[in-house]
Amino acid sequence: MDLLALSMPSLLRGVAVTVLLGVVSFALGFVLGGFVTLARVSRHRVLKAAAIVYVSVFRGTPLLIQIMLVYFGLPQLGVQIPPIPSAILTFTLYSGAYLSENFRGGLLAVDRGQWEAAGSMGMTYGLALRRIIFPQALRVATPAIGGRFIALMKDTSLASVITVVELTRVAESVGSSSFRYVEAFVTAGVVYWLINTTLSVGQEVLERRLGRAYT
Numbered sequence: 001m002d003l004l005a006l007s008m009p010s011l012l013r014g015v016a017v018t019v020l021l022g023v024v025s026f027a028l029g030f031v032l033g034g035f036v037t038l039a040r041v042s043r044h045r046v047l048k049a050a051a052i053v054y055v056s057v058f059r060g061t062p063l064l065i066q067i068m069l070v071y072f073g074l075p076q077l078g079v080q081i082p083p084i085p086s087a088i089l090t091f092t093l094y095s096g097a098y099l100s101e102n103f104r105g106g107l108l109a110v111d112r113g114q115w116e117a118a119g120s121m122g123m124t125y126g127l128a129l130r131r132i133i134f135p136q137a138l139r140v141a142t143p144a145i146g147g148r149f150i151a152l153m154k155d156t157s158l159a160s161v162i163t164v165v166e167l168t169r170v171a172e173s174v175g176s177s178s179f180r181y182v183e184a185f186v187t188a189g190v191v192y193w194l195i196n197t198t199l200s201v202g203q204e205v206l207e208r209r210l211g212r213a214y215t
Helices: 002-041 045-060 063-077 083-109 112-120 125-162 167-178 181-213
Strands: none
Touching: 002 045, 002 083, 002 125, 002 167, 002 181, 045 083, 063 083, 063 125, 083 125, 112 125, 125 167, 125 181, 167 181
16 A cells, blocks of 8 residues: 555556547547548549558557557658657557448448438438438447447557556556565556446447437
């Protein structure tokens, strides 16, 4: 308990950074994933090919390698990005690739008759997508999207390798200064669990609300 009390200010700062990384990266990745999904389902061959390559690269390579390339590789090309923005950029690109596939799966799950009904009402492609198709696709994809958010919150621990002082980095520092690694990392693990349990509960509530909207 004494270790927890002494390290509480540092842990709280670490939690704040962890939440910042996760929430901002997920929000940006959500938007990016939406645009990538539109490119994937478009009839424009160049856009479609670019989206396929992007998703393949970021889903097919380790997140840790991507973080290293952004933080250590870009400076060799003359692009210097601080640790936290580097982590957010990498997490955004990584989560955007996965979220685009979640969105695409949701779109494919919408019955083709919905498109035909929208067309019979004189709706344009964009209007039908925004008002009819995407809301249904989002409801279908909500479990997968929620799972991606939870996974991303855990992935933020990798930011510690580029000196971002988030929760895992704080636990490592507390453990090295006190030689009580077990207590430090167990505490960090409990905090991650509490964060993700809260997100899981929120996801279940959202799923129930979306389910009622279509019953």
